[in-house]
Amino acid sequence: MxxxxxxxxxxxxxxxxxxxxxxxxxxxxxxxxxxxxxxxxxxxxxxxxxxxxxxxxxxxxxxGVDRVWKCALVGVGNLGRALLNHREFRLRGFHIVGAFDCDPFKIGEVVSGLEVVCSRRLKERTADLGIELGVITTPPERAQRACNYLVDAGIKGILNFAPARIEVPEGVTVEYVDFFHHFYAVAFNVTLGSQD
Amino acid sequence: MxxxxxxxxxxxxxxxxxxxxxxxxxxxxxxxxxxxxxxxxxxxxxxxxxxxxxxxxxxxxxxGVDRVWKCALVGVGNLGRALLNHREFRLRGFHIVGAFDCDPFKIGEVVSGLEVVCSRRLKERTADLGIELGVITTPPERAQRACNYLVDAGIKGILNFAPARIEVPEGVTVEYVDFFHHFYAVAFNVTLGSQD
DNA sequence: TGGTGTGAACTTTTTCACAGCG
DNA sequence: CGCTGTGAAAAAGTTCACACCA
Known part of the structure; x- marks a missing residue:
């Protein structure tokens, strides 16, 4: 803030x-x-x-945000595409350098200048691309699997946009991003306010 | 959660x-x-x-989220369009029923089935559309103006996606939505973790 | 003089521990 | 018997008040 x-x-x-x-x-x-x-x-x-x-x-x-952080995005759905196209990321020092998905129909597709790669190949691409953070934008039921790929690749920081909790080993940090929480909060406050 | x-x-x-x-x-x-x-x-x-x-x-x-909340979106830029096209809103009970912008080139354009209307006309359209919440997706320097239109229209709950603080009279609640905060948090934690 | 940095007082939140009830 | 609901204790966070210094 x-x-x-x-x-x-x-x-x-x-x-x-x-x-x-x-x-x-x-x-x-x-x-x-x-x-x-x-x-x-x-x-x-x-x-x-x-x-x-x-x-x-x-x-x-x-x-520690006085430098560039390279990120991998897992899950090229609606939300994933929106983030890939969001130019603000570069401005703020977060560069999305890899896009991954497990859907064979999406693999090979180019989104925002990035070729979509099979999620299973995340580990082998991590060092090459210099990936340090993971961004999960899968549906909730596939969030844990995406998370596992990231953890397996040695990534220590995860942003989870999927509406599901995920388990990670100690030493890996997760931040949950779900703006509906804010919608709920406003709705609650307005409801409260109109009562008195 | x-x-x-x-x-x-x-x-x-x-x-x-x-x-x-x-x-x-x-x-x-x-x-x-x-x-x-x-x-x-x-x-x-x-x-x-x-x-x-x-x-x-x-x-x-x-x-108070066991019902539909009708929302007005102000600022039809990149982020605004992404939100207008995000179908999850309906699923969660937040219906965007009006899109507003002050750019004459955008007014009249149809985005996701909604005609973009001049922001100045927000007040006159609020009752008709049954708008209860406002969503600000303008650039930061225009957030306060957007906010003023919403407040003037009698709206009591605002979600501000613009990276700027806004002032509202008492009785109006604001929730700030900025997922870069989460990116900063993860970057910070990873930095900390790699120190010991 | 004016505004920061900070110990101490106060407030809020979290956890514990167990009574109470299906 | 087992798990909730809840006072009491512990921990964390916020505000006050003022020493300190450009």
Whole structure:
């Protein structure tokens, strides 16, 4: 969230920002911001605030997103295609360098400049392509299998867009992405709000 | 998350589930599950567990997602089009019934069976279409304007896919959707993991 | 002077442990 | 008997208040 807000501030020509102002736009308490940022280092200047450009750099460095991460996408369905065509990925440093699917009708097809390869061949292609992260966009019932291919290939970070939980060995991190959670949350809040 | 897991259990033919087992798949503590569910009512049966179908129904009712929610989408760019074509929305009870944009070249175009209408006309179309939720898919610099149109139309729930914070009056809820947050999180965890 | 960094106080969330009930 | 629902205890997260420093 901070990266997002700071990049927008930068676009607006702001060079310095205080925790007070940052707090206002992020809708949190100023102390929260100071604690969060101080966790990774002393990024601010007393009596002045935070230099926007420096802070962006510092946060990205702290998170490890100050470089390119190469990703493999497994599951070339509707969602998979949408992600493959989403140019924002490159901008944010996440390069999708391989597309995999187990459907023989899709293998060989070229999507967004990438040839779809059989999922079983993920392991042999991982080192070549320099893949570090996996993106699962299969239907829910095939998510675990996709996950297994990724784990087997030695990949340590997985983004699961499939609406199913997956099991991974220790040392592998999974992030679940499902924007319907947000739809449920809004629906719930609106329902609550209209009651009183 | 519970709805997601329970629907998958149902597909697999499971009729009853204990907090213990549910906890295992959700990767949380069993007490957590019991507390969460008990918050909305007594859904379980002592000595037995939770009936899967009943629990799905109960949770959906508690969240207010046991009905159709009609949505307006503002910003027919790449992401907007992808969402308009995403059939999963109907399945989950979120019907996009109006598409709006301020670009004169897009107005009148038909996307996924919906005619793109000028954003300024949002208010006059809201009642007709029965719109209750707004989905913002504009570029970040136009998110606030889109938001203002929605608020002005009396909409109380907004999903903001634009990478920018927006201001709303009290009584209006906003959920921010940005899956790059998840990419950052995975990158961070993988970076951490490779250090020790 | 003004805004950060931070220990201490406070609040919220999570887990434990077991009573209660089908 | 077995698993839920729930107070009490423990842990985690947030806010306050002010020392400290450009």
């Amino acid at each position: 901070y990266i997002q807000v700071l990049e927008n501030l930068q676009r607006d020509g702001k060079n310095v920002i205080s925790s007070e102002l940052l707090a206002r736009t992020c809708d949190v308490n100023p102390s929260q911001i100071r604690k969060d940022l101080a966790y990774f280092g002393e990024f601010g200047v007393r009596g002045v605030g935070y230099y926007v450009q420096d802070l962006i750099t510092s946060i990205k460095q702290a998170l | 519970y709805i997601q897991v329970l629907e998958n259990l149902q597909r697999d033919g499971k009729n009853v589930i204990s907090s213990e087992l549910l906890a295992r798949t959700c990767d949380v503590n069993p007490s957590q599950i019991r507390k969460d569910l008990a918050y909305f009512g007594e859904f379980g049966v002592r000595g037995v567990g939770y009936y899967v179908q009943d629990l799905i129904t109960s949770i959906k009712q508690a969240l």
